[in-house]
Amino acid sequence: MTIVVTTPTGHVGSRVVRLLIQAGVRPTVLVRDTERLGEETRRRVGVRQGDLTDGAFVRAAVAGARTVLWVDPTPHTSPEPVEASLRTAEALARAAEAGEVDRIVLLSSVGAEKRGGAGHIDGLARIEQRFEATGVDVLHLRSGYFFTNLLASADSLACGVLTTTTDPDRPLPWVDPRDIGDVAAARLLNDDWRGQGVQAVHGPEDLSYRQVAAILSEVLDRDIRVHHMSDDDLRAVLRSAGLRSGAVEGIVGMAAGTRDLVPEQPRDVVTTTPSPLAAWAYAHLRPVLH
Structure with missing residues (x-):
């Protein structure tokens, strides 16, 4: 069983790598800065150092893999985020078409099912379609809104102040990235699944921004109020920060394009993960603010 993990130092990737090591697997990790892995982890993984935007590096690094976990590394600040996301994933798609990779697990997002009109999420939608076109076994993990975005x-x-451009009273599927890592690792370790499909990864409950603010108020021992910002106000803020128009619209479009979205897969025993926002915030956000 050869497993390749991209972005192994990120919120999801680092969790996946740790679980694979604990399961007795020596994964191959594609990483730009090996020092970020930590000495103990480096001893227990196969390291391929390089940049995921380097197609030749990716093609060589994934050759012969049974399963690849692909996490798009494209930052939201990219001038052309959708095009950059698809371009970066192309090397893995070609490796799959050439028979060099058997299966792909893609970290996608709720909203990708729209196949357009959701800002930078459209990049993940196009990656889903590109990977499906290769004909190999593919699983798209469509995750909710990361706790870590806070x-x-x-x-x-x-x-x-907690600022949003979405309806402050509309519940959204928030999720702990560690739980996404748990689901991804389970799928990587399961050598039996076949075909092409989707698995949503929701947190334990949908939360509106007002509910999030109430939870954070209790955890952080301070009153947190929701500030609703218009799309145009957000555009102005992003432009003042020096972002180019493609990046601005990619960021604005993610919220604007998913405001009325009902996730394709409902909450059930397969799609629901256990970690509550309050526990995450107490462990990870409270230390930052105290």
């Missing part, structure tokens, strides 16, 4: 709002949360 870390990017630490400064505003310190001032008691």
Whole structure:
């Protein structure tokens, strides 16, 4: 069983690598900065050092893999995020078409099922379609909104503000990235599944931004209020930060394009993960703000 993990130092990838090691598997990891792996991890994995945007590197690194976990590394600040996402995934798609990779597990997102109109998520939708076109076994893990995205709002949360462009009262499928890693690792270790499919990865409950603010208020010992921002206001903020129009629309479009989305797969025993936001926030967000 040869398993390749991309972005092994990220929120999801690092969890996957740890679980694979604990399961007795020596995965191959594709990493740009080997120091970020940590010495103990480096001793227990096969390291291929390089950049995921380097197609030749990716093609050589995944050759002969039974299963590859693909996590798109394209930042939301990319000038052309959708095109960059698809371009970066092309080397893996070609490796699959050439018979060099048997199976792919893709970290996707709710909203990809729309196949358009969801900002940078459209890049994941196009990767889903590209991987399916290879004919190999593919599983798309469509995850909800990461708890860890709240870390990017630490400064505003310190001032008691949680900002969103979505309806503050509309529940959304939030999820702990560690739980996504658990599901991904289970799928990578299961050598029996075949075909092409989708598995949603929801947290234990859907939460509106007002509910999130109430949970954070209790965990952080401060009043957190929701500030609703219009799409145009967000565009202005992003442009003032120096982002180019493609990046701006990619970010704005993710929320705008999924406002009325009902995830394709409902919450059930397969799609629901256990970790609550309060526990995550107490362990990971509270130390940042105290």
